[in-house]
Amino acid sequence: MLRTHAAGTLRIEHAGEAVTLAGWVHRRRDHGGLIFVDLRDASGLVQVVFHPEDAPEAFEAASEVRSEYVLQVDGDVVARQPGTENPDLDTGAVEVAVRSAAILNAARTPPFPINQETNVDEATRLRYRYLDLRRERMARNLVLRHRVIAYMRRFLNDRGFLEVETPVLGLATPEGARDYLVPSRVHPGDFYALPQSPQQWKQLLMVAGVERYFQIARCYRDEDLRADRQPEFTQLDLEMSFVHEDDILALMEDLYAGLAAEVAPDLDTPSPFVRMTYAESMERYGSDKPDLRFGIEISDLTDIVRDSEFMVFRRAIEAGGRVRGFAVPGGADTPRRGADALEALAKESGAGGLVWIVYEEDGSVRSPVARFFEEETLAALAEACGASNGDMLLIVADQDAVSSRVLDVLMRRVAEDRDLADPNVLAFAFITEFPMFEWDAQGQRWSAMHHLFTAPFEEDVERMEEDPAAARSRAYDLVCNGQEIGSGSIRIHRRELLSRVLRLLDLDESEAEERFGHMLEAFTFGAPPHGGIAPGLDRTVALFAGERDIREVIAFPKTKSATDPLTGAPASVHGEQLAEVHIALTPEAEAAQSQRDEGAREEVTNDV
């Protein structure tokens, strides 16, 4: 090794020891006759001192050194002189008096500061990601990610899980997200698809008798990006045989509560985790991924206003809808302008309008619709929502599907505006009993809400065909702070039931055979009852890291347009390479390509 100690580990106990360190020049403070260098390595940093009398040659080297130079120093750990200790540094009680130093490598001035947490343009950060990762925040996130993964492996190993790798080159499936395709050289015109998840493989492993499987699995989806969506991302994929929902949920609760205690002990993680059905979650929060930190719930106000003079409410109720709303704590300070903005948001989200009622501190009521209601009714509305003076009610009258969506959007907005979400709390919850199917208006057919292999409840199997919308599935989500962390289900393990579901989804026999024949066949060979879940690793780490964007916890993420500014991927390939995989570009693709190439050439010219 080029060093005897890691810089960040030196403590007062090391005083008197001779050490060799190697690392980067984090910062240099040149006092003319004395030079301090903060030497940084992966472990942290320590101050090293260059005295011209004690080590003239080293002092000379230190004069030449600049930020991010790679430096090796020999010296003695000494206790700092009283009054010069730095309590802000872990190593602040000591410093290293340098005897000799070697510049292992020079460094150009970095394109953005490494020793400072400044905001830097996303594209620049990604272009020099290896420098971005040197920065404290990113380095910390990488370590956190490692610790999360290490904990997961240890945890699952201790519970008898087997880590199995599954293919990256697989079969394309038209269901779900768009596939990334890989052309086959050997089979002209045929394509592999990168896995959207190892879903089918893990079920086949259950048929194989593995019983407890997991994998830190890379998944690929060719869809547009978001803060919480990258084209390739990682899941903790797991599956168990001979289990009930509770077994999976209990396992996940143990895992996540344990993880929180291990990697985020400063965060408050209430347990046991809240459990509620999808129906209950939609009723109380208008969402299947509620943020429980807000402390706000939706109330049904239909009966209170059923006989009111207010026609909007009455018409909505007559049309089979309901009147629902929630209280905004302290919302009485909302100016007219703010209420109008909320109404606009409600309309954008699909509501016909928004009724707001402010209960002023002095007991008076302010609302555009106050005149339609008796005083008792207004009081009853407040009571139903748990509102008191100083609060505001937001009310939507519509079909449940609309009011849920709108109230969810409104709730998130007011929570954001009013900082209702405690950043120090991880409010986990399990949402269970999701609907089996949802109506795909575009395709004019039913589609699986979770995925094809999700089992319906036994008692819902019969009504599945006659009323698909009412059938409940044995699917569940783990959510936290208003975000979906992972979803899973108990699977269908009998061929007969799977065939019925496929028929319901309008897949005819031969099509089903072609696309899922291997699964149908596998199920005829004694597939055990099984189920699993797949929490998103990136989201999990982001959650514990307090990061909003999963790019902050991925070493080399892609931009919003799925490019990598560091390597330049994706890029064109030579004609021979294309020919080898039997691919010809369309004229449009070629035109777009040459246009891009010209742009790139200009950029290069400008650089020089």
Place this chain on the structure above:
RNA sequence: GGCCCCGUAGUGUAGCGGUCUAACACGCCACCCUGUCACGGUGGAGAUCGUCGGUUCGAAUCCGAUCGGGGUCGCCA
């Protein structure tokens, strides 16, 4: 794919029709400085304002297109 925001020295920002011969902070370079730790001091270099086109007597500033980054809806579990 739709809509929205952003694009000015290495970085982050200011400037938003003439006074910009483009400002500030950090960084960078040089010199000075033996106890700093976001060291300090003095001086200096560095951007024609993403690109192309237009409006105008005059454009960093207005308009259009285009490229890049971000957000959001669609899409995606």
